[in-house]
Amino acid sequence: MTTSRQKFKRVTIADVAREAGLSPTTVSHSLNGIGQVDPKTRQHVKDVAARLKYRPSVRAQRLRTGRSNAIALLSSMPSAVSAGASQLGFFTELAMGSARTALLRGYVLLLAPPVDQCNPLALLDMDGAILLEPAQADPVAQELDERGIRYVTIGAAPGPMNIDLRHGEAADLLLRHLLDVGAQSIGLILGSNGRASQEAFRARYLALAQERAFTPIIHEAPEEAGEKAGYDATRRLLQQHPGLDALCVPIDTFASGAAQAAADAGRGIGRGLRLVTRYDGLRARTCQPPLTAVDLHLDAISAAAVDLLLQTLDGRPPQPMDTPPPALIARASSLG
Numbered sequence: 001m002t003t004s005r006q007k008f009k010r011v012t013i014a015d016v017a018r019e020a021g022l023s024p025t026t027v028s029h030s031l032n033g034i035g036q037v038d039p040k041t042r043q044h045v046k047d048v049a050a051r052l053k054y055r056p057s058v059r060a061q062r063l064r065t066g067r068s069n070a071i072a073l074l075s076s077m078p079s080a081v082s083a084g085a086s087q088l089g090f091f092t093e094l095a096m097g098s099a100r101t102a103l104l105r106g107y108v109l110l111l112a113p114p115v116d117q118c119n120p121l122a123l124l125d126m127d128g129a130i131l132l133e134p135a136q137a138d139p140v141a142q143e144l145d146e147r148g149i150r151y152v153t154i155g156a157a158p159g160p161m162n163i164d165l166r167h168g169e170a171a172d173l174l175l176r177h178l179l180d181v182g183a184q185s186i187g188l189i190l191g192s193n194g195r196a197s198q199e200a201f202r203a204r205y206l207a208l209a210q211e212r213a214f215t216p217i218i219h220e221a222p223e224e225a226g227e228k229a230g231y232d233a234t235r236r237l238l239q240q241h242p243g244l245d246a247l248c249v250p251i252d253t254f255a256s257g258a259a260q261a262a263a264d265a266g267r268g269i270g271r272g273l274r275l276v277t278r279y280d281g282l283r284a285r286t287c288q289p290p291l292t293a294v295d296l297h298l299d300a301i302s303a304a305a306v307d308l309l310l311q312t313l314d315g316r317p318p319q320p321m322d323t324p325p326p327a328l329i330a331r332a333s334s335l336g
Contacts (some may be wrong), residue, residue, distance in 0.1 A: 007227060016054050071107050073110070172252075187246070252293070
């Protein structure tokens with residue numbers, strides 16, 4: 001049985017040329033606004049194309065212009081951190097904001113699988129990319145450079161092609177909050193990948209430990225282990241430091257594991273142990289009790305990243321992007 005989908009044949013330049021009684025070259029020039037074509041002929045071609053319901057081939061346009069009008073959001077974060085069980089992680093929220101801005105600017109946003117699953121750059125046809133919180137010697141950044149693909153970063157080292165996530169400000173908000181609510185012994189659990197966010201938290205934590213004269217307690221864990229890494233790190237710290245009364249865990253996946261480990265150890269979050277994390281995402285909001293976190297204003301961050309990338313692709317000098325400062329959202333996990 002023939003379906004309605006099977007009844008239609010794609011109309012080509014050759015079909016329009018035959019119907020218009022002109023050469024394919026004249027038709028192509030008329031439809032694309034190039035070449036020396038009489039205005040009446042150009043309008044005639046457009047009328048015939050409209051009547052035949054001609055639609056230009058996106059593939060052919062890409063070959064002609066060298067542009068795909070597509071940009072990608074990329075990250076070397078493992079899936080256990082960037083999405084995981086909640087499926088609405090840090091990466092996904094930035095993706096939604098980036099897609100909205102890209103569409104308004106006439107671009108498509110491509111999302112790549114996590115780098116621990118495949119090589120995303122082997123799958124995508126893109127004009128440029130946004131790279132989220134690259135690690136030290138980031139493999140995605142290296143391949144973008146090797147392929148000559150222009151990109152901007154979010155949350156990397158400061159620079160004209162980076163949108164600042166203000167890691168140090170977020171760290172100060174969380175750590176000073178813990179001290180203000182009475183914490184005496186604060187532990188810090190970091191990812192071991194060397195991302196700028198983790199190093200900023202380490203630096204602010206050590207500076208504050210010296211300022212307030214408390215003993216630093218730092219543990220690093222691999223991102224790839226996800227919640228289990230946070231769980232194991234918390235159990236170890238609670239065993240080694242029974243006087244610990246607060247934890248700052250910037251990676252929200254680790255924080256979920258930390259909350260479970262504290263519960264299993266009989267250290268109630270918000271009562272016997274205060275717990276804070278950086279990203280105010282689904283994990284922070286649905287944890288029991290809900291976790292104190294930071295509003296990073298990811299809508300504004302993602303919009304700024306898209307605009308900065310498009311400036312670069314258009315050959316314009318990058319303009320400074322102003323984004324709101326992080327804001328503390330205090331919840332039961334630290335308020336008791």
